[in-house]
Amino acid sequence: MKGWYLLYCKRSEQERAVINLDRQGVECYYPQVRIDKIVRGKKQQVLEPLFPSYVFVYFDPEQVSYTSVRSTRGVADFIRRGSIPQLVQQDLIYQLMLNEDCDEHKQKLCELPKPGESLTLSQGQFKGIDAIYQEPDGEKRSFMLINLLGRAVKVSVDNKDLIKR
Template sequence: MNPWYLLYCKRSEQQRAEQHLKRQGVDCYYPQVTVDKIRRGKRTPQLEPLFPNYIFASFDAEKITYTTVRSTRGVVDFVRHGAMPCTVPFELILSLMEHEDSDTQREQLNEMLKPGDHVEVLSGQFEGSEAIYKEADGEMRSILLIKLLTRQAEVSMENKVVKKKR
């Protein structure tokens, strides 16, 4: 089995590097994940690199030289320790492949909070209050509807202080 190496690529050229490396007979792995982006006010899923500007490559050094790989279009250089390129454990590559954009991740995201879910605030100025989840406010925060006196107010809070009520 050939060792795996980590390559540093030019900005936003991982796909180009992957194409050219595969044409040369190099095994490549370019992990991507689906991320929800807001475009024109709508949330749309989009594929993004898990490690921007990096790609994993495996090849037989007797058939393909380091110079050939390094001079491939889109590739800047190997990630190195001193003069020698770093090798990446195959177990790490397998682990990344297993977890990359898996169905279980999507299920966990869907199980999280949906608009209309009743939640409890665990800490902060609204500690112990019940609220209704409205929508995500970025990756780390959520917008909640909290009843204050006679009306509901929108409040943005960190996700770690919100717990879904069963």
């Protein structure tokens, strides 16, 4: 089941882990905050991780194995409950994105339609089909309800394929 998991990274290797996970097609998110820091005698605002050494990852363990994610350079291990990697609630991730000082994630979430809003799909296998927005599915995709053979079916589509009516 596709979901958000929390990884613990090796000291100061968070960036390396994110780069290598992206190469594997695993979506990564680590919240950052703007803090005032004195650099070379001058006060500057710098982006720093909200949770140093931790990265949230969004993937489907049936497509990308836990072992390959855990063995990625820069990654120490999953945060687990017992021996099973712990799922993180999607609502928590989206709340962190909305409250983050980094405008990139805020802008992505603010551009998304509201639940129940009617849209048309512009590309892919469902091109031209009307759909109803449900909820985000990671940062780049969303769950939509489409009518197939008289039944409402929940599908995940790329956010760039959504057109407001």
